[in-house]
Every structure is written in structure tokens, then in C-alpha cells.
Amino acid sequence: xxxxxxxxxxxxxxxxxxxxxxxxxxxxxxxxxxxxxxxxxxxxxxxxxxxxxxxxxxxxxxxxxxxxxxxxxxxxxxxxxxxxxxxxxxxxxxxxxxxxxxxxxxxxxxxxxxxxxxxxxxxxxxxxxxxxxxxxxxxxxxxxxxxxxxxxxxxxxxxxxxxxxxxxxxxxxxxxxxxxxxxxxxxxxxxxxxxxxxxxxxxxxxxxxxxxxxxxxxxxxxxxxxxxxxxxxxxxxxxxxxxxxxxxxxxxxxxxxxxxxxxxxxxxxxxxxxxxxxxxxxxxxxxxxxxxxxxxxxxxxxxxxxxxxxxxxxxxxxxxxxxxxxxxxxxxxxxxxxxxxxxxxxxxxxxxxxxxxxxxxxxxxxxxxxxxxxxxxxxxxxxxxxxxxxxxxxxxxxxxxxxxxxxxxxxx
Amino acid sequence: xxxxxxxxxxxxxxxxxxxxxxxxxxxxxxxxxxxxxxxxxxxxxxxxxxxxxxxxxxxxxxxxxxxxxxxxxxxxxxxxxxxxxxxxxxxxxxxxxxxxxxxxxxxxxxxxxxxxxxxxxxxxxxxxxxxxxxxxxxxxxxxxxxxxxxxxxxxxxxxxxxxxxxxxxxxxxxxxxxxxxxxxxxxxxxxxxxxxxxxxxxxxxxxxxxxxxxxxxxxxxxxxxxxxxxxxxxxxxxxxxxxxxxxxxxxxxxxxxxxxxxxxxxxxxxxxxxxxxxxxxxxxxxxxxxxxxxxxxxxxxxxxxxxxxxxxxxxxxxxxxxxxxxxxxxxxxxxxxxxxxxxxxxxxxxxxxxxxxxxxxxxxxxxxxxxxxxxxxxxxxxxxxxxxxxxxxxxxxxxxxxxxxxxxxxxx
DNA sequence: GCCAAATAATTCAATCGCTGAACAAATAGC
DNA sequence: GCTATTTGTTCAGCGATTGAATTATTTGGC
Numbered sequence: 103x104x105x106x107x108x109x110x111x112x113x114x115x116x117x118x119x120x121x122x123x124x125x126x127x128x129x130x131x132x133x134x135x136x137x138x139x140x141x142x143x144x145x146x147x148x149x150x151x152x153x154x155x156x157x158x159x160x161x162x163x164x165x166x167x168x169x170x171x172x173x174x175x176x177x178x179x180x181x182x183x184x185x186x187x188x189x190x191x192x193x194x195x196x197x198x199x200x201x202x203x204x205x206x207x208x209x210x211x212x213x214x215x216x217x218x219x220x221x222x223x224x225x226x227x228x229x230x231x232x233x234x235x236x237x238x239x240x241x242x243x244x245x246x247x248x249x250x251x252x253x254x255x256x257x258x259x260x261x262x263x264x265x266x267x268x269x270x271x272x273x274x275x276x277x278x279x280x281x282x283x284x285x286x287x288x289x290x291x292x293x294x295x296x297x298x299x300x301x302x303x304x305x306x307x308x309x310x311x312x313x314x315x316x317x318x319x320x321x322x323x324x325x326x327x328x329x330x331x332x333x334x335x336x337x338x339x340x341x342x343x344x345x346x347x348x349x350x351x352x353x354x355x356x357x358x359x360x361x362x363x364x365x366x367x368x369x370x371x372x373x374x375x376x377x378x379x380x381x382x383x384x385x386x387x388x389x390x391x392x393x394x395x396x397x398x399x400x401x402x403x404x405x406x407x408x409x410x411x412x413x414x415x416x417x418x419x420x421x422x423x424x425x426x427x428x429x430x431x432x433x434x435x436x437x438x439x440x441x442x443x444x445x446x447x448x449x450x451x452x453x454x455x456x457x458x459x460x461x462x463x464x465x466x467x468x469x470x471x472x473x474x475x476x477x478x479x480x481x482x483x484x485x486x487x488x489x490x491x492x493x494x495x496x497x498x499x500x501x502x503x504x505x506x507x508x509x510x511x512x513x514x
Numbered sequence: 515x516x517x518x519x520x521x522x523x524x525x526x527x528x529x530x531x532x533x534x535x536x537x538x539x540x541x542x543x544x545x546x547x548x549x550x551x552x553x554x555x556x557x558x559x560x561x562x563x564x565x566x567x568x569x570x571x572x573x574x575x576x577x578x579x580x581x582x583x584x585x586x587x588x589x590x591x592x593x594x595x596x597x598x599x600x601x602x603x604x605x606x607x608x609x610x611x612x613x614x615x616x617x618x619x620x621x622x623x624x625x626x627x628x629x630x631x632x633x634x635x636x637x638x639x640x641x642x643x644x645x646x647x648x649x650x651x652x653x654x655x656x657x658x659x660x661x662x663x664x665x666x667x668x669x670x671x672x673x674x675x676x677x678x679x680x681x682x683x684x685x686x687x688x689x690x691x692x693x694x695x696x697x698x699x700x701x702x703x704x705x706x707x708x709x710x711x712x713x714x715x716x717x718x719x720x721x722x723x724x725x726x727x728x729x730x731x732x733x734x735x736x737x738x739x740x741x742x743x744x745x746x747x748x749x750x751x752x753x754x755x756x757x758x759x760x761x762x763x764x765x766x767x768x769x770x771x772x773x774x775x776x777x778x779x780x781x782x783x784x785x786x787x788x789x790x791x792x793x794x795x796x797x798x799x800x801x802x803x804x805x806x807x808x809x810x811x812x813x814x815x816x817x818x819x820x821x822x823x824x825x826x827x828x829x830x831x832x833x834x835x836x837x838x839x840x841x842x843x844x845x846x847x848x849x850x851x852x853x854x855x856x857x858x859x860x861x862x863x864x865x866x867x868x869x870x871x872x873x874x875x876x877x878x879x880x881x882x883x884x885x886x887x888x889x890x891x892x893x894x895x896x897x898x899x900x901x902x903x904x905x906x907x908x909x910x911x912x913x914x915x916x917x918x919x920x921x922x923x924x925x926x
Numbered sequence: 927g928c929c930a931a932a933t934a935a936t937t938c939a940a941t942c943g944c945t946g947a948a949c950a951a952a953t954a955g956c
Numbered sequence: 957g958c959t960a961t962t963t964g965t966t967c968a969g970c971g972a973t974t975g976a977a978t979t980a981t982t983t984g985g986c
Binding site: 527528530531534560561563564567588589590591592 | 941942943944945946950951952953954955
Binding site: 114115116118138139140150151153154176179181 | 931932933934935936937938943944945
């Protein structure tokens with residue numbers, strides 16, 4: 103959210119306009135109903151004159167448009183409502199996962215304008231090949247966006263693994279990737295090689311992080327600080343603090359899967375014992391429920407489990423209780439450490455929330471000292487399985503809203 | 515660090531100067547050697563003319579002074595170095611702990627200008643009485659500060675417990691406090707009742723948080739993101755991210771003492787089992803080392819343990835190893851979650867670092883996946899036992915440096 | 927149906943703070 | 957003693973915000 107001033111942090115004369123562009127646009131984006139220029143002036147403390155000038159810049163830059171049906175209130179000249187433009191810049195979101203590729207386009211207002219999921223087992227496919235297929239989908243998405251009058255302002259790619267600052271995937275165990283230099287592999291493959299505002303068009307990030315951002319985006323009046331847990335084969339968490347993703351010193355935050363929950367329990371491939379993943383990872387739950395993982399694709403497993411649990415299968419219920427307890431122990435540690443009041447169960451956990459929530463809440467109320475004063479909410483994610491793609495596209499849009507000056511400078 | 519613009523986040527004409535005052539003052543505070551106006555202009559990108567104007571404001575506001583011995587380099591007119599003033603505003607730091615009261619005064623440059631510790635067992639003393647004694651010490655500190663030409667610009671009080679936004683101590687188990695409304699009790703007790711800049715003069719915060727801030731303050735060229743762990747009777751952690759204390763949704767972050775490390779282990783008063791505190795808390799370590807807690811005051815216990823360990827006592831070494839392992843398990847979870855690269859052992863842990871560090875590092879390298887690529891540093895805190903008081907005073911000073919306009923508006 | 931009150935948005939001179947260039951100050955080296 | 961060099965200040969110019977006045981557009985009362 104913090105707009106970046108000039109080099110060295112100093113605020114130049116021109117930064118003033120840049121900052122106010124961001125403030126006004128941010129208000130328009132966050133508003134419940136389309137605000138008028140006068141509303142914005144009252145909210146921000148700026149003069150109506152200034153707001154008018156700022157809004158004019160935003161309108162000519164295709165970031166904002168006037169809403170036709172102005173909200174009427176009483177006497178006086180009717181206000182003209184301002185909304186985020188639906189024909190300006192848009193974000194391209196990409197996702198590579200174990201058994202599908204996803205691409206989507208999200209406009210400034212957060213609406214998903216295009217969405218494609220292509221199922222394919224990507225484990226036997228080489229990284230270069232997988233990226234090649236993805237670029238093909240991206241090309242279609244770009245054409246579709248153009249047809250809708252949108253201009254892609256950037257792209258973000260989510261992968262289920264650790265990504266460093268340069269965009270190299272250091273390790274994606276479930277995909278079998280190791281030290282894959284995504285930007286290099288994408289070089290020469292249009293349409294993702296351009297640069298926008300000095301920044302490469304494409305940003306690579308962890309899937310769990312982007313899913314958390316997607317949640318923030320999807321539920322705009324939800325809390326701005328929460329823990330989002332993606333339950334896939336591995337377990338990843340995205341930490342959103344004050345409306346911003348917390349990435350850690352090197353962008354590797356949220357590795358929650360190896361928090362020890364049963365210290366003398368099953369040994370884990372990480373070298374520790376009793377890691378969360380051994381009890382609440384997808385394979386562990388399926389095994390405990392007596393299901394064979396080979397029988398069903400990873401993305402249908404949670405739904406199958408939910409069916410069984412609804413039908414009253416003792417094995418399934420027991421497996422979910424055990425998983426929920428383990429999850430609760432880990433979540434309690436996180437809540438104690440960060441004092442968050444909302445936990446979102448995402449990815450494969452979302453459809454299982456009815457069964458996971460009770461044991462999770464149970465462990466929290468037992469272990470979190472402050473839970474007595476202010477309760478912790480545990481709820482399912484608003485977005486579905488491919489939240490990461492939507493979150494990726496949303497992160498692009500988000501950056502434009504936080505710093506509109508960069509976009510405006512491009513178009514002139 | 516982020517200076518607060520006007521209401522609604524808007525940047526008014528005058529905010530420009532406010533922001534640049536903060537930028538320039540921040541640079542002077544962070545510089546290795548006294549920078550000249552020209553240096554600041556080069557660093558920040560502002561004009562020398564602007565920097566001169568800003569610096570003039572800072573000098574007349576007694577925040578900055580010109581250093582006499584200017585650092586010479588080559589030809590040309592000699593620069594005049596700028597340093598934080600030693601005769602301007604200062605922060606008052608207060609601490610109430612189980613067996614002592616502490617008061618200190620820290621000037622803008624971070625120098626401790628006054629420091630008093632009064633030993634007393636405060637468990638049998640009523641909160642009102644304890645605060646009364648503290649106010650007495652604060653009065654002496656204020657007189658002392660005035661004698662040195664300093665003006666107290668605010669005060670912060672650290673307590674070993676949970677504090678809410680209003681400054682009420684919700685729970686301080688080791689002190690026996692529950693729902694103690696500190697600001698109310700202090701009302702009517704000068705010299706801590708005034709208001710500065712609309713904010714009450716005194717701020718109450720958790721001791722572990724303030725100790726972490728003290729560490730940030732004491733080691734200015736250290737990293738700006740770290741985990742600071744205070745090992746007292748309870749175990750508290752302060753999380754510093756990017757030079758700012760992370761407080762959580764309600765200010766109750768850092769409750770690390772009840773992370774489960776041995777799930778089927780000793781049952782804890784919190785209701786869980788195998789909590790960290792049961793293995794690495796001061797009482798647990800002493801018991802494991804075969805020492806009777808009643809024999810020695812809490813604040814000398816760590817030193818006694820260090821003596822025994824140095825002398826090669828098998829009991830002491832075993833106790834420290836067990837504590838270090840438990841601590842390592844918990845710290846590994848935190849590092850996995852937040853991706854921090856530095857862990858500071860503070861409070862009672864500081865003198866025990868030589869024995870705690872190896873098992874902690876051992877658990878980290880075993881459990882933290884990313885530790886292979888970038889190692890985690892574990893080191894003792896720079897400040898001693900009453901780091902909280904210094905950190906409290908430092909937090910006051912820190913606020914002035916981050917937002918000098920407030921102070922300047924007071925003095926005119 | 928017409929006028930007054932009310933609210934929204936724009937226009938314009940004034941002002942505040944930064945910029946850029948010219949200038950004064952102070953020192954090292956030749 | 958003179959020149960090159962760097963620091964810090966002065967001053968006109970300019971961009972962005974401000975505040976008041978003006979225009980635009982509707983509701984409500986007579």
C-alpha cells in the first residue's frame with residue numbers, strides 16, 4: 103500500500119501528485135458504492151479542486167470511469183459516481199500445478215474476465231515444456247483480453263514451491279523441479295517477455311502466497327490480516343498482514359508443513375519427526391481414511407473425502423478429526439506467535455472445513471491464551487482450487503492500484 | 515518508518531515538508547559518520563537548497579546539531595557534519611518486573627543518559643503501590659534529564675504480561691496482575707500524566723516487545739528483521755520486521771512459550787502438553803540442573819547456571835542442552851513460518867548463549883528447509899537484563915525520529 | 927410553473943515548498 | 957597568491973494544493 107517515493111525515500115514536488123493519485127484511487131477501489139468527487143474530498147481531506155484534478159488524471163489514464171447511474175440522495179446537483187475502469191489495465195495470472203495449468207485475466211475492479219484451466223499431469227513433463235504450454239494459454243488469454251478492450255499490465259506466475267528473488271524455482275518437490283530459472287526459460291517466448299515500468303512483465307511467486315492474496319482480493323470487506331492455509335500435497339501458508347502479503351527476509355515465509363505437532367510421531371522426509379504434513383497433508387488424510395491415492399486425481403480427493411464424511415464414514419471422519427487436530431496444534435502456534443484473528447482454510451481444505459473446523463477451534467481455545475478475550479475465526483476460502491491464478495492476476499492489479507503513477511506514465 | 519500523512523492518507527502541501535523532515539532526520543540517525551548537507555542531498559535526491567532548509571528546521575527544533583570536528587576529505591570548503599542533538603527531546607523508559615523496577619532516559623542519539631534499577635520483590639506489592647514507587651523513580655529521572663538539558667518527550671512502560679490498546683494489563687501471571695488499568699492508576703500522579711501531541715505521555719507495552727526494540731536500537735547496523743527471545747520465567751518473543759515491531763492484530767504477538775515441542779510431554783498450566791515453557795523456561799532449566807529456585811533471585815539464576823556450565827557440571831550442561839533443543843524446535847517453527855535469518859537470545863538466555871546455541875542451530879538445520887541456502891544466525895542480545903527499559907525509552911525516541919513534525923510543532 | 931435552497935463540480939488567483947542556477951565561503955595544492 | 961574544488965546559501969521559477977467564487981443541476985416549497 104505504501105507508495106514508493108523517489109530514490110532515497112525523499113519526497114519531491116512531483117511525488118505529491120503521485121501519492122495523491124494512489125490515495126484517491128485506493129479510496130475508489132475500497133469503497134462500498136461508487137464515491138463522488140465530493141465524497142473523496144471529504145474522506146481524504148483534500149480540496150474538491152484537487153480531487154477533481156486527480157480524478158481527471160485517473161480518467162484519462164483509463165483507470166477510472168464515471169458510473170452512469172449515480173446514487174441519488176437528496177437535493178442538489180447529482181453526484182457522478184466513480185468506479186474502477188473495466189477497460190483499462192488488467193492482470194494476467196498463471197499457475198502451474200501438479201495436475202493442471204491455469205490462466206486468468208482480472209480487471210482493475212477485480213472481476214475475472216477470462217479463465218482457463220487445462221488438466222494435465224505435469225510431473226513427467228519437463229519444466230521448459232510445461233512453460234511452453236503455459237505460454238500458449240497465455241497467448242490466448244492476451245487475445246481474449248484485447249478483444250474485451252483490456253490491456254495486460256503485467257503477469258504473475260504461481261508455482262507450488264520455493265522461488266527466489268530472481269524468479270528461479272529453487273525447489274518444487276511435488277512437481278519435481280529444482281533450480282528452474284523460469285525467466286530465462288521464458289525469454290524469447292512472447293507474449294511474456296516485455297517489460298513494464300522497468301519491471302519484468304512476469305513475476306514468479308509461491309502458490310500459497312498468491313492464493314492468500316487471492317483471498318484478500320475476493321473478500322474485500324474481510325479482515326486485512328489473516329493466515330491462509332493451502333492444503334495440497336504439501337501444506338503452505340500465506341500470511342497477510344494489514345492488507346499486504348508478508349514474504350519474509352527472502353520470500354520464503356509460510357513453510358508451515360514442518361511444524362512439529364507430534365514430537366515422537368512419524369518421521370518425515372524433512373528429517374524431523376511428527377511434522378504437520380505427516381498428519382494433515384493430503385496423502386496422510388487419504389491413507390488414514392483408507393483411500394488409495396492412485397485411485398483419484400489430487401484435485402478430486404478433497405471432494406471425495408467430503409462425500410464420505412457426509413455419508414458418515416467412520417474412517418473418513420476419523421481421518422479428518424486427526425488432521426484437524428494436527429492442524430489446530432500448528433495453527434495455535436502461529437496464532438500465539440502472530441496474534442491473528444482469522445484463519446482461512448484454502449486449497450483442498452476448503453471443502454473439508456465443516457469437519458476440520460471443530461478440532462482446529464478446539465486446539466486454539468486450549469492453547470491460545472488470548473483466545474478467551476477475542477475469538478479466532480476459522481472459515482473456508484472464498485476462491486476455489488485455482489485461487490493462485492486469480493491471486494496472481496490480482497497481485498498485478500493490486501500493484502497498479504497501489505502505484506498508479508507508473509501506469510499513467512506509460513500511456514501518457 | 516512510514517510517516518503518517520494527513521487524515522485519510524492524503525498528502526497535503528505541508529505534508530511534503532513533514533515527510534522530508536522525516537527522511538532527512540532518518541538519514542542523519544542511520545548514518546555511520548556525521549553527514550554533511552551535501553551528502554544528504556546526494557543520498558536523498560533532494561536539492562542542496564531543500565536539504566539546507568530542512569536541516570535548518572531540524573536545528574532550530576533542537577533535533578540536530580552541527581558536529582564541531584568536521585570530517586575532512588580533500589579540497590574544497592569543509593563540510594559541517596550533522597548529528598542528532600544531545601540536548602533535545604529524550605525518551606523515558608520504565609520497567610516493572612518480578613524483582614526490580616527500572617527507569618532510564620535515552621537521548622535522540624540513543625545514548626543512555628540516566629539509568630536506575632531498584633531491586634524489590636514486587637509480587638506481594640499491589641499494582642497501585644508498585645506504580646507509585648515507579649513514579650517516584652520517574653520523577654528523579656525527569657529532574658536528572660532536565661539537569662542535563664534534555665526534555666522528556668514521552669514515556670513507555672514495559673510489563674511482563676499482556677497489555678491491551680488502552681494500556682490495561684490484562685494478565686501478568688508472574689507479577690500476579692490481572693486487568694490492571696495502568697493509565698487510570700497513574701492519573702493524578704505527576705510527572706507522567708501530561709499529553710504530548712494528543713497522545714498520552716505514557717505508553718504501556720509488553721516487556722518482550724520492548725526488549726526487541728531495545729536490541730534493534732542498540733545494534734544499529736544489525737539486521738532490521740529478527741526474532742528476539744526473552745528467556746525469563748515465561749518466554750516471550752518480540753518480532754521485528756523491517757525495522758518495525760510487529761504487534762499483531764491486538765498487540766499480543768510473540769506468545770512463544772506455549773508452542774508444543776514435545777506433544778506427549780509434561781502438561782502445562784495453559785492446558786496443553788509439552789509446551790516450550792516446560793522445557794526452556796527458567797524454572798524448568800533450574801529444576802533440570804538440580805538447583806532450587808528459592809535459593810537464588812530470578813535475575814542471578816542465569817549467571818549461576820553459566821558458572822556451573824563453565825565448570826563442567828553435567829547436570830547444568832544436560833539441562834541447557836535439553837532447553838536448547840526445545841528452544842530450537844520452537845524457533846525452527848518460527849523461522850519456517852516467517853523466514854527470518856537472525857535469532858537473538860535475550861533476557862536470561864543471553865549469558866547462556868554459548869550452551870544454547872549449538873542445539874538450537876542443530877534443530878534449525880534439521881527442520882528448516884531453506885537453511886541450506888542461507889544460514890540462520892543465532893546470537894546473544896547486546897543489552898542486558900533490563901533491555902526492556904532501554905527499549906521503552908528508545909521507542910519514544912524512535913517515534914520522534916520517524917515523525918519529527920510532531921515534536922517541531924510543539925516547540926514552534 | 928417558478929424560485930429558493932442545496933449539493934456537485936469547475937475555475938482562478940494565492941501560497942507553499944521544491945528546483946536549478948548563480949553566488950559566496952572556505953580550503954588544498956601548486 | 958592564485959586556481960580548482962567543494963560546501964552551503966540566495967533567489968527567481970514552477971508545480972501542486974488551497975480557498976473562495978462561480979457555474980451546473982436537481983429537489984422542494986409556494
